[in-house]
Amino acid sequence: MKNFIVKITKILGVYSFLKKINIILQSKFGLGHGHNLFLFLIRKKIKQKNYKNFLEIGSTREKIYGQGSTEIIAKFCEKKKINFISVDADARNTVRLKEELISYKYCKLIHDKGENYLKNIDIKFDCIYLDAFDIEKPIKNKFRDEFYLKEYSSTITNEMSADIHLEITKYLSEKVNKSALIVFDDTFLNNNIFLGKGKKAIPFLINLGFKVTSSNSNSVALER
Numbered sequence: 361m362k363n364f365i366v367k368i369t370k371i372l373g374v375y376s377f378l379k380k381i382n383i384i385l386q387s388k389f390g391l392g393h394g395h396n397l398f399l400f401l402i403r404k405k406i407k408q409k410n411y412k413n414f415l416e417i418g419s420t421r422e423k424i425y426g427q428g429s430t431e432i433i434a435k436f437c438e439k440k441k442i443n444f445i446s447v448d449a450d451a452r453n454t455v456r457l458k459e460e461l462i463s464y465k466y467c468k469l470i471h472d473k474g475e476n477y478l479k480n481i482d483i484k485f486d487c488i489y490l491d492a493f494d495i496e497k498p499i500k501n502k503f504r505d506e507f508y509l510k511e512y513s514s515t516i517t518n519e520m521s522a523d524i525h526l527e528i529t530k531y532l533s534e535k536v537n538k539s540a541l542i543v544f545d546d547t548f549l550n551n552n553i554f555l556g557k558g559k560k561a562i563p564f565l566i567n568l569g570f571k572v573t574s575s576n577s578n579s580v581a582l583e584r
Contacts, residue, residue, distance in 0.1 A: 394545030394579030395429035398489045399436055401541060401574060401581055409539075411442050411486045417474035417528060418491035418545075419448035419457055421504070429491060429545075430457055434467040441466060445483075449473045449492070450507055473511075475524070478531035485536050491545035493524035495556050521546075522559040529561035533568055539584065542570065547580045554580065 390400025402411070414437055420430040430446045437444035447470045448454050454471040461467050470477060474492050494504065494516050505515065514520050525544070536542070542565065544558035549572070554562045558580055562572070570582040 390574070391576050392578060393429065394491060394543055394547075395432055395489060397574060397576050397579045397581055398429075398487070398541075398543040399433065401543070402436075402487055405541075406440065409486070411440070413483055413485045414442055414444045414487045414489075415485045415532075416444070416446040416489045416491065417448075417477075418489075418493075419446045419453045419469065421450070421453055429489065430469075431461060433489065434461055434464050437466050438464050444468070445470060447472055447474050447477045449511055474528045475531055478528065478535055481535065483535060485532075485540065487541045487543075488532060488536065489543050489545070490525060490528065490557065490561075492528060492557070493521045495521045495546050518556070518559075521557050522561070525557045526560040526564060529564055533565070541581065541583050543579055543581045545579050548578070549575050549580055 390397040414433065416430060416433060420428045434444055434446070436442075443466055445468045446457070449472065451471045454469050458469050461469065474490075493512070494508075495518050496516055508514055508516055512520070512524075529542075532542075544556070544562065547554060547556040547558035547562070549555075562580060562582065565582050566572070568584075570584045572580060573583045574581040
């Protein structure tokens with residue numbers, strides 16, 4: 361049905377227009393991609409909060425319209441004068457983003473695995489967006505698969521993704537402020553069971569006093 365609707369809108373010449381409208385609406389109401397939920401929740405609270413440091417683990421890989429979380433969050437932080445650090449294990453992503461965001465004063469891009477980076481810093485973060493090791497997807501990407509084999513000695517599996525995010529979260533738990541917001545992308549809530557990237561990390565955070573405060577079709581947010 362979805363493919364049929366897309367085909368009809370393309371034939372009618374309104375596909376691009378409707379896609380732009382959809383992206384705007386998703387951003388406004390925190391729907392779709394995880395960064396939309398992330399910024400939606402922050403905008404609701406920013407007048408009452410003194411945000412200083414944001415963190416993203418898992419920088420934007422492909423430049424796809426409406427999906428570039430790193431640039432979208434960086435723009436918000438630049439406007440609000442909030443320090444923003446984005447960490448990615450793939451040097452190609454970091455290098456490309458440094459070129460694209462060279463004029464941003466409040467954005468720092470770091471090439472490292474999230475778990476390694478968190479081991480060696482002494483910063484407290486207010487808002488964290490976790491979008492690191494990928495989950496399994498039907499569409500294969502040769503370069504991405506080769507990267508994971510090289511860096512992690514593993515193919516992309518849901519289990520590995522959940523394990524990596526749990527490891528990241530264990531280090532992160534010591535580097536967040538008391539009222540921190542943490543959003544997991546590619547994470548799904550099904551009959552009170554968590555699936556995807558946050559499958560193991562979210563129960564760990566709940567045991568530390570975090571509560572699930574919001575979710576959409578693709579992401580889950582926790583606060584305490």
